[in-house]
Amino acid sequence: MFLGGPTVRYQRFFWRHLPVMLAGILAGYIVGCNKPAVRQLFSLNALSTNEIQFQQPPPTSLTTESLTPAAISLEEPESSTRMRAAIVGLVRNSDLFGLRMAMRQIEDRFNRRYNYPYIFVNDVPFTDEFKKGIRDMTKAKVQFGTLDHESWKVPEWINATRYEQVKRDARYPHGEKDSYRKMCRFQSGYLHRHPLLRDIDYYWRIEPDVEYYCDIEYDPFAFMHNNGFKYGWNIAMTEFMDTIPTLWNTTVEFVNSHPEMLATNSLWEWLVDANGDYNGCHFWSNFEIVDLSFYRSSQYQAYFDYLDRSGGFFYERWGDAPVHSIAAALFLNATQIHYFDDIGYFHPSVVSCPANSRFSGKCVCDESKSFVQNGYCIVRFKAIKQMLLNPNSTESVHEGPIHYGQPAIKAVYE
Numbered sequence: 001m002f003l004g005g006p007t008v009r010y011q012r013f014f015w016r017h018l019p020v021m022l023a024g025i026l027a028g029y030i031v032g033c034n035k036p037a038v039r040q041l042f043s044l045n046a047l048s049t050n051e052i053q054f055q056q057p058p059p060t061s062l063t064t065e066s067l068t069p070a071a072i073s074l075e076e077p078e079s080s081t082r083m084r085a086a087i088v089g090l091v092r093n094s095d096l097f098g099l100r101m102a103m104r105q106i107e108d109r110f111n112r113r114y115n116y117p118y119i120f121v122n123d124v125p126f127t128d129e130f131k132k133g134i135r136d137m138t139k140a141k142v143q144f145g146t147l148d149h150e151s152w153k154v155p156e157w158i159n160a161t162r163y164e165q166v167k168r169d170a171r172y173p174h175g176e177k178d179s180y181r182k183m184c185r186f187q188s189g190y191l192h193r194h195p196l197l198r199d200i201d202y203y204w205r206i207e208p209d210v211e212y213y214c215d216i217e218y219d220p221f222a223f224m225h226n227n228g229f230k231y232g233w234n235i236a237m238t239e240f241m242d243t244i245p246t247l248w249n250t251t252v253e254f255v256n257s258h259p260e261m262l263a264t265n266s267l268w269e270w271l272v273d274a275n276g277d278y279n280g281c282h283f284w285s286n287f288e289i290v291d292l293s294f295y296r297s298s299q300y301q302a303y304f305d306y307l308d309r310s311g312g313f314f315y316e317r318w319g320d321a322p323v324h325s326i327a328a329a330l331f332l333n334a335t336q337i338h339y340f341d342d343i344g345y346f347h348p349s350v351v352s353c354p355a356n357s358r359f360s361g362k363c364v365c366d367e368s369k370s371f372v373q374n375g376y377c378i379v380r381f382k383a384i385k386q387m388l389l390n391p392n393s394t395e396s397v398h399e400g401p402i403h404y405g406q407p408a409i410k411a412v413y414e
């Protein structure tokens, strides 16, 4: 199925959404790691005809979030079949207050009814004060752990001279920090393999200072399981491109040597702009609900190892958010990625607020501050997923260039 006039259509889309994109870029300077950004373009020529085949998916009754929620099963698991799942965070002792605030909301809005365990890990031992302050917040089980050296280090193949120079010259948020880079590498490649997570199949990531604005009246873990979702998110925007100059090319190299890993109905198109370059779109991983079999798969592991070897976590400042997101968009089918647009959420300084939450319902947030829902990356996500799920749809949710069956990404937009 081809849409007429992709270029014109894209330009219209661009101008209409320019104010939102500018707002995103501005916010990018306020917030850090996995953040919105100025879009720098770089090429994707390396992906060629033979390496990527796009097929239309079979018809499915499952439709995109918000469009027909009734099609999605909200059934709870039987009480005896609780999910093997936990609420998980990498945190510092100094995060005690911010984490207590986040937990209070998660408990009140959700977990006091479900009692999923918490797991917190740290590169240094947690203090007794920290453990007590956290345990005071919940009747659920809480486990505390530390990391092994392997998962929190600058690998031996990193050239120390070059790395020191990079940190001195970096002009982006957290650019001077060693710990921030170790953090991003850890969350990309090691958190899901931590021994405390051995017995869980799903995690829900939390961070200090996040807020939950709505009652969550179903079990998102069971919901993921029942619908076959592997990756769940609720904020998406463009990355600060100075932190990932070579991430996309490194990814393209990897995919070219493992073309079979690309999912049949992947969301790859969500990642590329009108020039076929990486558009910086990614899910904010400070909130993510994930079927850990995805991160524990040989594909994901191979991808992480390849990225790690290339040195970009240190020579640049690759965030776990773009790494997780690119992997999900390439290696999962679109039907396995879910937008939790019903979970009202705040991470400094971005709000995701469900519609009509100001004066009615159980959310308390101001949707007018929730610019991300109309942002470039979220609009495109919905449009592309909708097209994949229902290629014949005449719904006009799709804007921007979306096509099937094109031989090469580069050619799609020409």
Ligand SMILES: Nc1nc2c(ncn2[C@@H]2O[C@H](COP(=O)(O)OP(=O)(O)OP(=O)(O)O)[C@@H](O)[C@H]2O)c(=O)[nH]1
Pocket: 031, 032, 033, 034, 089, 090, 091, 092, 093, 095, 121, 122, 123, 124, 179, 180, 183, 206, 207, 208, 286, 348
């Ligand atoms: N144990 C430990 N946790 C860390 C370290 N650095 C960051 N973290 C945790 O990693 C998570 C992400 O760090 P943040 O500083 O919130 O990073 P961010 O959200 O990308 O950036 P900001 O917008 O600047 O907050 C948080 O849960 C932090 O507590 C560290 O050096 N040690």
Ligand SMILES: *[C@@H]1O[C@H](CO)[C@@H](O)[C@H](O)[C@H]1NC(C)=O
Pocket: 042, 043, 044, 045, 046, 245, 246, 249
């Ligand atoms: C990425 O690869 C393309 C095509 O090989 C090349 O033209 C471009 O310069 C590369 N970009 C970076 C930042 O290395």
Ligand SMILES: *[C@@H]1O[C@H](CO)[C@@H](O)[C@H](O)[C@H]1NC(C)=O
Pocket: 159, 160, 161, 162
């Ligand atoms: C390490 O990096 C420095 C600075 O970029 C460079 O001069 C040096 O040759 C590199 N060393 C090795 C072993 O590659």
Ligand SMILES: *[C@@H]1O[C@H](CO)[C@@H](O)[C@H](O)[C@H]1NC(C)=O
Pocket: 057, 058, 263, 264, 265, 331, 332, 333
């Ligand atoms: C994606 O869907 C296709 C066709 O429905 C299927 O063959 C393939 O196994 C799926 N891929 C993944 C990663 O589940």
Ligand SMILES: *[C@@H]1O[C@H](CO)[C@@H](O)[C@H](O)[C@H]1NC(C)=O
Pocket: 059, 391, 392
């Ligand atoms: C979509 O349209 C094509 C061409 O009109 C048709 O062959 C196909 O059966 C349709 N698919 C669905 C799922 O309706």
Ligand SMILES: [Mg+2]
Pocket: 207, 286, 347
């Ligand atoms: Mg944070």
